[in-house]
Amino acid sequence: MLTRRLFAVAGLGVAAVLVAACGKQEAPAPKAEAKKEEPKKPDPVKIGFVYVSPIGEAGWTSQHNRGREEMAKNLGERVTTSFVEKVSEAADAERVIRDMAQQGHKLIFTTSFGFMNPTLKVAEEFPDVRFEHATGFKTANNMATYNARFYEGRYLAGMIAGKSTKTNTLGYVAAFPIPEVLQGINAFTLGARSVNPKAQVRVVWTNSWFDPGKERDAANALIGQGADVLTHHTDSTAVVATAEEKGKLAVAYHSDMSKFGPKAQLAAVTHHWGAYYTQRAQAVLDGKWSSGRVWMGMKDGAIKLDAINPSVPKEVADMVAARGQDIAAGKFHPFTGPIRTNEGKEVIGKDAVMTDEQLGQMNFYVQGVVGKVPASNK
Secondary structure (H helix, E strand, C coil): CHHHHHHHHHHHHHHHHHHHHHHCCCCCCCCCCCCCCCCCCCCCEEEEEECCCCCCCCCHHHHHHHHHHHHHHHHHHHEEEEEECCCCCCHHHHHHHHHHHHCCCCEEEECCHHHHHHHHHHHHHCCCCEEEEECCCCCECCEEEEEECHHHHHHHHHHHHHHHCCCCEEEEEECCCCHHHHHHHHHHHHHHHHHCCCCEEEEEECCCCCCHHHHHHHHHHHHHCCCCEEEEECCCCHHHHHHHHCCCEEEEEECCCCCCCCCCEEEEEEECCHHHHHHHHHHHHCCCCCCCEEEECHHHCCEEEECCCCCCCHHHHHHHHHHHHHHHCCCCCCCECCEEECCCCEEECCCCECCHHHHHCCCCCECCEECCCCCCCC
């Protein structure tokens, strides 16, 4: 009996020790939660621009570059942009465009007419890259074209020039005799003669988009022929600056150039590309880019008549503004008949409007332009 009691007491003691020991155990530490990884941001899309002339402070390339900057600001970290300026419209263009594609650019804008065929060739080699060519007419599955109706602003500028000339002779410095440039010359002339039937336009060709020396020489030649209002379809500020130096008047093109001709500049036909560049880059980001042809105008905000000099009489400025509103609203087209060439051939009859196809094939001067259209090497 005594032995059994001892075992019983011992058993109770062991149990007590075990209970006590169990009571001192700490609860196991909770497992650390795995950190949620932040979703990795996609790499920015690389977008490239090829420019035919230096960026400078004003001009064709300057406006495209401002459009690039606007697009980059709008899209932020989702894109990165780069550019190459002063690219000739020859074999050099093909090399530069190909280099951009090889460097991983997924969208490439080539911003001069002579870049069309090089862009098309490189587009065939890089089907996964998207290409956009300014002012051309050839497209592919991965190559689109875009243009602006520069002639709309030209017509308005011609109205101001026609009202401002004292000699009834207007001077036009032009680059190459391609449809885009001829549209501008003819619209400028039609606008001038709509308010001054005696106005005539003389043209000097430089055969270069950007050559300040040639542009200056051309401007001086036109002044020598009696022109007291000048304009240009070339990239530099030389024509406006020459008009300022010689005490003549001028209409700037591409950009506001009043800095270079504060007294000379009557107005500026300006180009605005930022909205288009943003839209097309966004389409690439969204996987919705598609090829096609776009021809924007005043209604799209791509073309404006800006920086009208205070010296322009209010009644003239108001008349021009009203005509501009009509153009933007589609109520008036600058190439509304009757229109004849300067050799007397009827192009379209009264109240008829030239089609886009006809405009794209323009190869003549309208009545009021002096001389003959030279052969184009473009």
